Amino acid sequence: MPDDVNHFSHRLQPLQDIYFHSEHLREDELLRGSQSLTYLLWSITILILLLAAGNFLLIRIAQQDRDSSRFAIHKCYGASNKHLFYQLLGEIGLQTGVILLLSCILTYGLHPYFIQILSPEHIYPFELFNLSNFVFVGFICLIMGIICSILYFHFKHHVSREGVRGMLQPKPQQINLSKILTILQIGIFTSLLFYCTIIISQINFIKNKPLGIDTEHILQVGWFDNSRSYQPLKEELLQHPGILYVCNGMSIPFTYIPSIEKIPLLSEPEKQVDVVCAYGDEDFTNVYKIPIIESQEFTPIEFNPSPENNYSSTTDVWVNKKFVETFKLDHPLGMILNQQHSVHYRITGVTEDFHTQSLHYPVRPTMILPPSTYLLLIRYQPGKRQEILEYLQDLYLSRNPEYIFECKEYNYSDLYQKDMAFMELVILFSLIAILIGGMGIFAFAIFMVESKTREIALRKVNGASERQIMLLFNRQFMTKVLVACVIGLPIAYYASRKWLENYAYRIEIQPWIFVLTIVISLCIVLLVTNWQIRQASRNNPIDTLKTE
Structure with a gap:
């Protein structure tokens, strides 16, 4: 056989795999999808769901006295633990069903706008009944069950067998669940904020980097x-x-x-x-x-x-x-x-x-x-x-x-269409996460201030000024932000480094990005909490002590 004979090999590929696995084809011959973008959007969606679940837990825990008293009264009239669990599950299930219905309506209305970002040239219809949506609803139901179980065991911990009398003298809490949820929420939106900063900086870098050619005019x-x-x-x-x-x-x-x-x-x-x-x-x-x-x-x-x-x-x-x-x-x-x-x-x-x-x-x-x-x-x-x-x-x-x-x-x-869509979607989802996280922090601030009204009144009676009280409580939130940053920023840094590896020319993650993320997180948290703390510190301490 001559030495100059060329050898070729061929392989078959299922059609269903081409959309996400088409690196071997010319980009102008086939519409291809970004598997990494899909995974990222799923990850951010799950984070937003976790933030929403955390907010719901914070609000229910803030209503602990009402719910625990209701549990105690039901126990006095002979309700079993199983009955109480089903009652709680029914309440959360009804609320989840209403939210899912509103979500479907909102998604249907916003679908054209998302298409303009994701796939402006290849518009696909909105399908309510498909496998992905059923999987998503199943995941929501799983989260709902987890939330119900957490609340059930949390309230059960505060209701003793003696009923209402035991409720008047509850046992000290071993783990402050509300603080853990608050730190988790701050950590999530701090991570997303850091990730958004990296993405925006990289997109601006590749947009302004000289190409060695002049493509204008x-x-x-x-x-x-x-x-x-x-x-x-x-x-x-x-x-x-x-x-x-x-x-x-x-x-x-x-x-x-x-x-x-x-x-x-x-x-x-x-x-x-x-x-x-x-x-x-x-x-x-x-x-x-x-x-x-x-x-x-x-x-x-x-x-x-x-x-x-x-x-x-x-x-x-x-x-x-x-x-x-x-x-x-x-x-x-x-x-x-x-x-x-x-x-x-x-x-x-x-x-x-x-x-x-x-x-x-x-x-x-x-x-x-x-x-x-x-x-x-x-x-x-x-x-x-x-x-x-x-x-x-x-x-x-x-x-x-x-x-x-x-x-x-x-x-x-034309060169960075997917990168631009990626940036817009991450920023949009991050803003949603920050908004939901801010609502959770606001709920925790209300819960904390309501539980500290007697302490605030006593401090004011003993000569503490409004500024001193605000600094005292703000210091507690600042500590939570720093703990959340210690947990969240290393994860965001690792994810950012992995994403930047897609570019041969990329920015260096500078220390100022960490500092900026921490400062913005502190400002957001303090902006959300200061109003509630300020209102509590301005109340008349005599009226507060009378009611307490």
């Missing part, structure tokens, strides 16, 4: 011409005073998987390096303002198959600095690189490094090859966009009236 026009008379067309376009450069080539950065050539190393021919292929003529670097390090005359593709050179052809290419470094070329100009299929590449120019893909990928060895397509890249003067568009459209339709004029420009969202 460039129009990409697909030009159909039977005569294939590119050079006369180029000269005609350059006659327009608003057009600076015209190039035949492919636009960059690529929004799809680029063409790759495997080229063997000169020192180790058995090793091959993946090289990205960009396509453009001699004005490609002028259109994109790519700095040139050194160059010779850029010549078109040259076919010279003959018996003397084993029927090979030679193509003149330009390469970037990364290519030169990877292949360790001391004098790259004029160097001929052998490639498979009887194609040789002759280096006639070297440019600075530039990005051909999104910043998820590092700068790779790149060749600029003569184009094999007919796609115009036009750089125009700033402020002349509308004028150039009208000129190109009129010229195109005058020559090709049977075809539709199509023009594109570089769009930041």
Whole structure:
């Protein structure tokens, strides 16, 4: 068997797996989903459910005296523990059913807005009865059962066998459940706040990072011409005073998987390096303002198959600095690189490094090859966009009236559409979590202040000022925030590092982000609790002691 025979392998893939497992396909050939985004949204949803469950527990615990007294009275009239559990389960189940109904109505109303974020080009209908929704409802029922069990054992702990008399002298609480829930809630929304800060910083970083090319003021026009008379067309376009450069080539950065050539190393021919292929003529670097390090005359593709050179052809290419470094070329100009299929590449120019893909990928060895397509890249003067568009459209339709004029420009969202959707959804869900967490903290503040009214009155009688009382209670909340940050921030830091690994170019997680997260968390918590504490500290201590 000859040594130059190529071997290929194929494998089959179920259609149901392609949506989330399609890395081997070109991105422009198939709509693909983000499995990591799906998992993240599920995780945030579960966190929000936990926050809501924590809020519900805090409110019920704040009503402990009423519920425990009701339990005690029922016990006096002979109600069994099983009856009390079912009664509590029925109450929580009814409330959960009403909330689920309202949630379905709200989700149906907001569905079009979520679609615009997640999948604006491929709208899918809202389906109420499907497996995912049934799983979600089952999960809600599981949480409801857990909440009911926690409340049942909590109230049972405070109701002795003597009934109401035992309730008047309850046993001291071994574990303060309300404090644990408050710290958990603060920890969750602190983690989400930290994660949001990292995401926003990274998106701003990739949006403003120089790509090594200038993508502004460039129009990409697909030009159909039977005569294939590119050079006369180029000269005609350059006659327009608003057009600076015209190039035949492919636009960059690529929004799809680029063409790759495997080229063997000169020192180790058995090793091959993946090289990205960009396509453009001699004005490609002028259109994109790519700095040139050194160059010779850029010549078109040259076919010279003959018996003397084993029927090979030679193509003149330009390469970037990364290519030169990877292949360790001391004098790259004029160097001929052998490639498979009887194609040789002759280096006639070297440019600075530039990005051909999104910043998820590092700068790779790149060749600029003569184009094999007919796609115009036009750089125009700033402020002349509308004028150039009208000129190109009129010229195109005058020559090709049977075809539709199509023009594109570089769009930041084309490369980072999923990243932008990811950021918007995380911020939205985080705001919801912070709102729910704030409501839980407010409930705990009410519960704490009501349980401390006698203490506040006694301190005021003994000369404590309103400011001193507020500082005393705020110190307790500040301690909870710091404990929550100690628990939540390491988890958020780990999750942020894992997410940043998706980018070849990423921010460093600076200490100021930790400090900012702690400060904002403190401000949110103190803003929620200060009003209630202030109201309690302003009450007349004599009236309070009379009622107590």
